[in-house]
Amino acid sequence: MIAGISIYEIFTLTSILFFIGIYGFITRKNLISILISLELILNASAVNFVVINKYLYPDVLQGVFFSIFIIAVAAAETALAVAIIINLYRQISSVEVKDTEIMKY
Amino acid sequence: MDISYIVFIPLIPLAVFLLLGIFNQQIKPAVSGYIGVLGLATSAALSYYAAYQYFFVSGKVDGVYPTFVEKTVWMNFTDTLHIDMGILIDPISVMMLIVVTTISLMVHIYSRGYMHGDAGYTKFFAYLSLFSFSMLGLVLATNLFQIYIFWELVGVSSFLLIGYYYTKTSAVAAAKKAFIVTRFADFGFLIGILIVGYYAGTFDFQTLNAVNPEGEGLLFQWGASSFMGLSVITWALILIFMGGAGKSAMFPLHIWLPDAMEGPTPVSALIHAATMVVAGVYLVARLFPMYYFVEDGFALNIVAYVGAFSSLFAAIIALTQTDIKRVLAFSTMSQIGYMMLALGVSSYKGHEGVGYMASMFHLFTHAMFKALLFLGAGSVIHAVHSNYLKDMGSLRKYMPITNITFLIAALAIAGVPPFAGFWSKDEILVAAFEKNQLLYFVGLFVAGLTAFYMFRLYFGIFWGKETKYHHEPHESPMSMAFPLLFLAIMSIVAGFIPFSEFITADKAGFEGHLDLPLAAVAVGTGLVGIILAWIFYKKENDLAERFSNAFGMFYKWTFHKFYFDELYLFITRKIIFNLISAPIAKFDKKYVDGTMEGIGNKTVIISEKIKGLQSGRLQDYAMFFVSGVVVVALVFIYLWT
Numbered sequence: 001m002i003a004g005i006s007i008y009e010i011f012t013l014t015s016i017l018f019f020i021g022i023y024g025f026i027t028r029k030n031l032i033s034i035l036i037s038l039e040l041i042l043n044a045s046a047v048n049f050v051v052i053n054k055y056l057y058p059d060v061l062q063g064v065f066f067s068i069f070i071i072a073v074a075a076a077e078t079a080l081a082v083a084i085i086i087n088l089y090r091q092i093s094s095v096e097v098k099d100t101e102i103m104k105y
Numbered sequence: 106m107d108i109s110y111i112v113f114i115p116l117i118p119l120a121v122f123l124l125l126g127i128f129n130q131q132i133k134p135a136v137s138g139y140i141g142v143l144g145l146a147t148s149a150a151l152s153y154y155a156a157y158q159y160f161f162v163s164g165k166v167d168g169v170y171p172t173f174v175e176k177t178v179w180m181n182f183t184d185t186l187h188i189d190m191g192i193l194i195d196p197i198s199v200m201m202l203i204v205v206t207t208i209s210l211m212v213h214i215y216s217r218g219y220m221h222g223d224a225g226y227t228k229f230f231a232y233l234s235l236f237s238f239s240m241l242g243l244v245l246a247t248n249l250f251q252i253y254i255f256w257e258l259v260g261v262s263s264f265l266l267i268g269y270y271y272t273k274t275s276a277v278a279a280a281k282k283a284f285i286v287t288r289f290a291d292f293g294f295l296i297g298i299l300i301v302g303y304y305a306g307t308f309d310f311q312t313l314n315a316v317n318p319e320g321e322g323l324l325f326q327w328g329a330s331s332f333m334g335l336s337v338i339t340w341a342l343i344l345i346f347m348g349g350a351g352k353s354a355m356f357p358l359h360i361w362l363p364d365a366m367e368g369p370t371p372v373s374a375l376i377h378a379a380t381m382v383v384a385g386v387y388l389v390a391r392l393f394p395m396y397y398f399v400e401d402g403f404a405l406n407i408v409a410y411v412g413a414f415s416s417l418f419a420a421i422i423a424l425t426q427t428d429i430k431r432v433l434a435f436s437t438m439s440q441i442g443y444m445m446l447a448l449g450v451s452s453y454k455g456h457e458g459v460g461y462m463a464s465m466f467h468l469f470t471h472a473m474f475k476a477l478l479f480l481g482a483g484s485v486i487h488a489v490h491s492n493y494l495k496d497m498g499s500l501r502k503y504m505p506i507t508n509i510t511f512l513i514a515a516l517a518i519a520g521v522p523p524f525a526g527f528w529s530k531d532e533i534l535v536a537a538f539e540k541n542q543l544l545y546f547v548g549l550f551v552a553g554l555t556a557f558y559m560f561r562l563y564f565g566i567f568w569g570k571e572t573k574y575h576h577e578p579h580e581s582p583m584s585m586a587f588p589l590l591f592l593a594i595m596s597i598v599a600g601f602i603p604f605s606e607f608i609t610a611d612k613a614g615f616e617g618h619l620d621l622p623l624a625a626v627a628v629g630t631g632l633v634g635i636i637l638a639w640i641f642y643k644k645e646n647d648l649a650e651r652f653s654n655a656f657g658m659f660y661k662w663t664f665h666k667f668y669f670d671e672l673y674l675f676i677t678r679k680i681i682f683n684l685i686s687a688p689i690a691k692f693d694k695k696y697v698d699g700t701m702e703g704i705g706n707k708t709v710i711i712s713e714k715i716k717g718l719q720s721g722r723l724q725d726y727a728m729f730f731v732s733g734v735v736v737v738a739l740v741f742i743y744l745w746t
Contacts, residue, residue, distance in 0.1 A: 022731055026724050034723070097723055104721030 218584035290351020297344030353385030370483030409449020416442025458610035463532030528600035556634025
C-alpha cells in the first residue's frame, strides 16, 4: 500500500507503458528498437505483478517473485535476441525489419 | 496307420519350387532339370508307399476303407466353423496322389528333353513344381476352404504356364482368358462354400459327408430353408459345381481350354489333360454323399446332364479341328464330360455306386493315356515344328516309338480291349445304362465319335499323305521317349486294376464284373469309328473333303467351335462393356472422381488466395496477434455473459 496513490493510477501508468511498447513493436523499423519496445511490454507486466501483490495480497510475496522471474527471463531472451541480430547483421549487413522477410522460407 | 509322412508329398515340390525360383539365375539348366525330377521322384515314391500302406497293409476296418485325417486349426471363427489345414487320406485322395505324382514325374522327365535349350528352363521347372505342390495340396485337402485355396493356386500355376512363352501375344491372351474364365467360375464356388459354411456351420468334408443310419446330419436335414423352390444346400452344391465346371472346362465354361494349348506341350499334358482339369470331377466326387443325398440328387442330375452335353459337344468339335493339340483339348473336355456323366448317374450303396467307381477309374486311365497322347503330340511337334495336321503325314517312318505309343493311347481312348480305356469306359456305360437310357445313348455315340476323331488324328499324323519335310524328322531323345514308353505300358495295364474293390462311393468295395453285351456294343461302336477313320484318312483321298462339303453349314459351325468364342466376346465387349461398364465408368469419372477432385481443387484455390497473409514481416504478425487479442478481449468483456 503506497500512501496517496491508488491502484488505478498505477494501472493507468502500466497500461500506458504496455501500449507504448506495443506501438513501438509494431511501428519501429529497426530490430534493436523492437527489442527495446519488447522490454517495455515486459516491464509493464512485471510492475503489474508487484502492484497486484502489494494491493490485494499484502501478506504474501509470490507476485514479487514472479516479477523477478520475468526480469531474469527477459534478460536471457534479450541476450538471445541480440545474438540473433548480430548473426543476421553478419549475413545481410542490415538490422532493418524489411530485410528479414526472407526468413519465412 | 501313421500318415504324418504324407505331408511331405506336397511339401517336397514346394521346396523344389522355392529353391529353383529363388536361385533361378544361379542354378544351371543341366542341374535344375535333375533337381525337379528328383523332387518329384521322391514325392512319387512316397505316394506309392502311401498307397501300398493304405490299401494293403492298413486295409479295411469294419468292411470299409477308413478315412485318416491329420489337421491343425488355421483360422478360427466359431467352435464348429473353422478353417483347417491338413491332410485327408481316403481311397480317392490316395488314387489322386498316384495319378498326380506319376504324370508329373513323367512330364518332368519329358520336359528335360522337350525344353532343352530354352531360355527359361529353370523357371519352367520351378513352375512345374509349384503346380505339383498346389495340385497335391488340393487332393489332400480336408475341408472346402483348403481345397479352395489350393484350387486358386493351381489356377495361378496354370496361368503362369500357359503364358510361359510370354513374348507371344496369343499365349498371353490365352493365359488371361484361362484365368478370367476360371476365376469367374470360382466366384460361384466361393459363394457355394459360404452358403455351406452358413447353413451347415462347418467346412469339414468328414462332417459334411457323414452318412449316419439314424438320419442325422446335414445330408438328411437339408430342407431347413429354401430359395426359389430348391433347398439352399442344393443351390450351394450347384454353385460349387460351377467352380468345378470352370476348372474342368464343362460347357458353357469350356472356352479357355482349347486356347490353353498355347502353353508348352508338357504343360498341356500335365495340367490340361491329366490333373488340373479333373479337379472338378474330384471335387464332385469328394462331396459325392452331399450331391447324392441332398434333395434326392437334384444337383447330381445337373452334373450328369452338363457332363453328357459337354462330352457330346466337345466330341463334335474335335472332329473338325486341324491343330492336333486342339483336337486333344476337345477330346479331354469330352472325356471329362464322360466322368461327370458317370458321377451323375451313380448311386451310393454297394454295386449301385458303379458310376462313382467308373468315374474315378476313367479319371485314372484317362490321365495315363491322355498324358501319353499329349506327350506323343509334343514329340511330333518337336520333330516337325508345327501344330497343324496339314504339315504332317507318314511320320511312322521317322518316329517308330512315338508311332507305337500314340497308337496304343489312341486304342485306349477308343475303348478297344484290352487297353485301359475299354475297362473304364465300359463301366461308365454300364452305369449310365442302368440309370438313364438317354445318357447311355449319348455316351455310346460319343464313344464312336471319340474313336473316329482319334484315328483321324492318328492316321493324319503317322499315315496319310507323303509330306516333304525341310529337314528330316527324327525320333525324340531318350528323355522324351522313356515317359512315352512308361505311359504306354500304363495305358495297357491300368485297365486290369480291380478298381471296384478299392474305390467306391461307400468305400466298401464290391466285386466288379464285365457286362458282356454292353461291352460288345461299346467296342463295336468304337470299331466302327476306327474303320470309318481308316477309310477316310489312311490313304490320301478327297473323301473327307467331299463329306465335309456335304455337311456345309454344319461343318463350318463346328469348325468355328459353334462360335462360342465370338458369342462370349460379343457379350462381354458389346453388351457388358458398352452398356454396363461404360456408363458406370462415366459416372465414376464424372461424379465420384469429380467430387473428390473438386474438393482438392477448391482447397488449392483458397490457399492461393490466403497465402499472402504469410508475408514474412514480423510486424504484420504482431499486428494480427494484437488485433486478435483485442477482439477476444472485447468479446470477453462485452459479449460474455
